Amino acid sequence: MAALKTRRMLVLTCAIATLSTAAACSSEPGALPGSPGSSGQGIIDRAPVASAEAIAASPTAASIKQRGQLLIGGSLDAPLLSQQNPATGETEGFDATLGKLLAKYIIGSPDAKIVNSSSETREALLQNSTVDVVFQTYTITPQRAEKVAFAGPYLMSGQAIATMKDKTAIKKPADLNGKKVIAGANTPGIEAVKEQAPNAEIISFATDPECVQALEQNRGDAYVQDLTLLAASARLNDKIQIVGEPFTEDPYGIGLKHGDDAFKKFVNDWLVQLQQAGIWQQVWKDSLGTVVTGEPPAAPAIGSVPGS
Secondary structure, three states: OHHHHHOOOOOOOOOEEEOOOOOOOOOOOOOOOOOHHHHOOOHHHHOOOOOHHHHHOOHHHHHHHHHOOEEEEEOOEEOOOEEEOOOOOOEEOHHHHHHHHHHHHHHOOOOEEEEEOOOOOHHHHHHOOOOOEEEEEEEOOOOHHHOEEEEEEEEEEOEEEEEEOOOOOOOOHHHHOOOEEEEEOOOHHHHHHHHHOOOOEEEEEOOHHHHHHHHHOOOOOEEEEEHHHHHHHHHHOOOEEEEOOOOOOEEEEEEEEOOOHHHHHHHHHHHHHHHHOOHHHHHHHHOHHHOEOOOOOOOOOOOOOOOO
């Protein structure tokens, strides 16, 4: 995700953004395309609220409810995931919306605050209780799970394929065989292409912008990169599209304080409710789904990867 951060396009002046207002309505001035507010789905209104029994079973949830605000470690400048709208101050995207929905589940209203964090600081923020949870494309690994707990996975990312919108021949990894495929130098995309399409000709460039430019110049038929990075590129460049689903696995989890098993169960129960109600799928459609073709992917099974 370090590469994703290098692409962050908005210069933000606030370190902390308050998300306490309800989701923006579709007619709200300045709503970013792809935000939940832009589609007017009323996701916040549909979202569940935890029962008194569920709150009582988790001391952490009870403490957050008493405080009246959920503290989230996250980003303010990740397109389609957690990006602050400079016009409204709202933070929009897949991660940001889930954070609001979790706040509603605990408190009864989407009263959440994002504490701007990074890959270097998020573990410390959880350990010293500066934040309650982390929503930040936080890949679950057994090594990280020794320091923090993970609810989820809540999103499966991984290597995906981007093409120009006027190209339709490539729909899955096997279609890359015999094609010129662009990949970032020293990125997992190179090995992923070799494994899935051994007859592809790989062309590498040093940076993501160079790869996108090469795709636009037809120097390659497709570009393979992490889904979230491609989504950011597609969000900023309406000439390219993402086809199909990720074909490698990079499971994102909700970071929690290590050892808090009761809160982990509480958050996992909430995730299951979102999936079963179709709310998870709608959040995906309104964010990543605005640049990824096809229907929403299947929501990942809770506890399905090592470390979760």
